[in-house]
Amino acid sequence: MENRLRVLRATRGWSQADLGERLEVSRQSVNAIETGKYDPSLPLAFRIAELFDLPIEEVFVSPARRASKAI
């Protein structure tokens, strides 16, 4: 799933490890989510959005909406 995690993290000046520590997940988990290799569970996605004080849809791009835009 496409997301803005890398950009949001960069604006805060956090490394992947820093973000992982704040979310209580490993650095490789952050990397997998950022690169779209892993879609986080709903609770983790909410934790990420709440950490950046943003609504969830401003962090993660809905695959359905992305597909409809492409059409």
Add this chain to the structure above:
Amino acid sequence: MTHSVAWKRYNIRVIWLSLLYGLFLIGAVYGIKHHLLGGVLAYVAAILPALPIIAIFGAIGRYLVEEPDEYVRMLMVRQTLWASGLALSLATIWGFLESFDLVGHIDAYYIAVVWFFGLGLGACINRVTLGAPVCC
């Protein structure tokens, strides 16, 4: 790379269980080869080495319950699926080959050996497909 407390606990359990396995196996081989054990005791001695192996399967299950990082947990689930798929497939193929007298007999506990090999294979596949570290 820092490992979770659950991963460290899992490793400690596996190390102890492996030592116990070695101890039980040596004891069973020695006892049965030298005819020191007979009757029910021989059965008990023969089953004892299997118990730590079964406990390692349990330790993997417990690790999956205890691991708080959902991505790392998913990596281990993928590994166990590869291991189970490989072991069951090879056991099925070998079973048919053996029943048609095309190959020799292999002791059933080798299924567990193949399963553990599959766990390692799963880690390599995680590495190739997801870029995940070989261990969790």
